[in-house]
Amino acid sequence: MHRMNHAIERLDSARVASAVEAANERGRPLYLIVLATKPCYIKLASLVHACVAHGVPFLLIDSGQHYDADLTGARRELGYEHLVAAAFGIRGSLIERAAQLAHGVAELSACLQASGLRMSAIPVISGDTSTAALFPQYWYFAHGIRSVHVEAGLRSLAPPGPEHWRALDDNIRAQRACQWLPVPDEPFPEGVDTRLASVVSGLLLAPVARNAEQLVREGYPAGCIERVGSLSSDAVKLAQAAPAGVSIFERHPQLADGRWLRVDLHRRENMTPQRVAAVLEGIARLSRDGFQVVLIKTNALMGALRQHGLTGLLADVQKRGVVVHELWPSYADVIAFLASPHCRAIYTDSGGLQEEAAVLGVPCMTCRFSTDRPETVLDVQANLLVPPLSATFVHRHVAALLSGDADAAWPGLADGARLYGHEVGAEIARRLAGYEPPDPLAGAQARYAKEAG
Structure with missing residues (x-):
C-alpha cells in the first residue's frame, strides 16, 4: 500500500485492479464492503471470508471511523486485515467526519472509474454507524445506485416512560409483560443512522423477524427484505476458533x-x-x-x-x-x-x-x-x-x-x-452472488453521460 495526500489515506492499487477485473470478467457487481467501527471489524469478518470462498468480487473499504489499535485489532485477529483495499482515515466530530467521508467516496468513485470498472459498484454497509448512514447516501448521489444494508431494521423499543420503571421497582422482570413503544432517537445517533442506511439501500438484510416486520411497517417493499440472522453468531465462533495466545x-x-x-x-x-x-x-x-x-x-x-x-x-x-x-x-x-x-x-x-x-x-x-x-x-x-x-x-x-x-x-x-442463526456470512455471500440489483437511476446516468461528453 502507499500513502496518498487526499481523502483516501491508503490504497492498494493491485487489489483494486484485481477486483475490478474479476467483476468485469464475470459480469457481476463489485461489492464495496465498508468497515467503520469495532463492531464492523468483528461482525463483517465472516462475510469477508465467505465472499473470498464464494468468489464474490469485492473491495474492502475502511472509513477509519475507529482507528485506535484497541478498536481495530479484530481485522488482524480474525484473519482479514491484509484484504483491506482502501482506508479513508476520517477523524474529528460527527460533522467533520461526514465531510471527510464525502470526499473519500468521491475519490474512491474516481479511482474505480480510472480502473476501468464496467459493472455497478454496490456498497455493503453494516449496522448503525455514521459511516453506514452516510456512505450509501453519498454513493447514491454520485451514481444513483442503491446499497446493501446488513443488520437492517434495528429499532429501539422500551417500556413506556420513567414512571413505568418506578412502578416496576418491586419486580423488574415484569417489563416483559407490558407494551413496549418505539423510541426513534435512541441510541443517539445510531437510532437515526440505521434508518438513513436503509433509505437508499435496495437489499435489506434483517437479522430477525422483528427487524423484517418493522421494515415492512415502514413501507419498504417486502421483496427487498431478507431475513438472514446476525453475523454476531459467526463472530463468536470465529473468536473461539482463533489461534490460542495469552488468555x-x-x-x-x-x-x-x-x-x-x-x-x-x-x-x-x-x-x-x-x-x-x-x-x-x-x-x-x-x-x-x-x-x-x-x-x-x-x-x-x-x-x-x-x-x-x-x-x-x-x-x-x-x-x-x-x-x-x-x-x-x-x-x-x-x-x-x-x-x-x-x-x-x-x-x-x-x-x-x-x-x-x-x-x-x-x-x-x-x-x-x-x-x-x-x-x-x-x-x-x-x-x-x-x-x-x-x-x-x-x-x-x-x-x-x-x-x-x-x-x-x-x-x-x-x-x-x-x-441469530448459523453460518450467516456464508448465507449473505450466496445472496450477494445471485443478487440482481436494480439499474442505476436514469437521472444519474444522464448526468454522467453529460459530464463524460
Whole structure:
C-alpha cells in the first residue's frame, strides 16, 4: 500500500485492479464492503471470508471511523486485515467526519472509474454507524445506485416512560409483560443512522423477524427484505476458533477466581454525569455486598469522567472493591471470558454484547432505558433492561437478579443460540452472488453521460 495526500489515506492499487477485473470478467457487481467501527471489524469478518470462498468480487473499504489499535485489532485477529483495499482515515466530530467521508467516496468513485470498472459498484454497509448512514447516501448521489444494508431494521423499543420503571421497582422482570413503544432517537445517533442506511439501500438484510416486520411497517417493499440472522453468531465462533495466545485469565489471573459481573458503558446517552455516577455508585454497592465486579475502562467512559470532573469516582469504586481494567483489546478475550464459568453475567449498553450474550447463553442486563435488540428481552428472554435511573435502582435490581433464580430471570438462555442463526456470512455471500440489483437511476446516468461528453 502507499500513502496518498487526499481523502483516501491508503490504497492498494493491485487489489483494486484485481477486483475490478474479476467483476468485469464475470459480469457481476463489485461489492464495496465498508468497515467503520469495532463492531464492523468483528461482525463483517465472516462475510469477508465467505465472499473470498464464494468468489464474490469485492473491495474492502475502511472509513477509519475507529482507528485506535484497541478498536481495530479484530481485522488482524480474525484473519482479514491484509484484504483491506482502501482506508479513508476520517477523524474529528460527527460533522467533520461526514465531510471527510464525502470526499473519500468521491475519490474512491474516481479511482474505480480510472480502473476501468464496467459493472455497478454496490456498497455493503453494516449496522448503525455514521459511516453506514452516510456512505450509501453519498454513493447514491454520485451514481444513483442503491446499497446493501446488513443488520437492517434495528429499532429501539422500551417500556413506556420513567414512571413505568418506578412502578416496576418491586419486580423488574415484569417489563416483559407490558407494551413496549418505539423510541426513534435512541441510541443517539445510531437510532437515526440505521434508518438513513436503509433509505437508499435496495437489499435489506434483517437479522430477525422483528427487524423484517418493522421494515415492512415502514413501507419498504417486502421483496427487498431478507431475513438472514446476525453475523454476531459467526463472530463468536470465529473468536473461539482463533489461534490460542495469552488468555484473558493469564493476563488477569484474578478473573480465574470466582464468578464475575462484567460492566462496560460507551453509549453517548449514558455519558451524562447523573448516569455515570448512578452506575459507578451502584456497582460499588454491589462490590460492598460481596459480588465480584470488573469494570472496563472504555474510551467513552474515561472521556466522560474527565469531561465532567468525575475521575475521583473511578478511584472510589476501586477502593470499594470493584476491579477496574483497561479496555480488553482482544475480541477473543471477551468471548473466552463470557463463555467461561467465571462470567456470572454482564451489565452493558452494547448492542453487540447483547447479541453475543444471547448466542453464548450468558445472563445479560442492559444499562439503557431502551434496546435495539428487543428480541433478546421479549422473545428469547435472555436479557433485561436495568436503566441507570439512580444508584439505588441499579444496585437494587442488579443485586436481586444476581441473587435470585437465574432460570426465572433469564428463562430463554438456552434458546439464545438459535436466535441469530448459523453460518450467516456464508448465507449473505450466496445472496450477494445471485443478487440482481436494480439499474442505476436514469437521472444519474444522464448526468454522467453529460459530464463524460
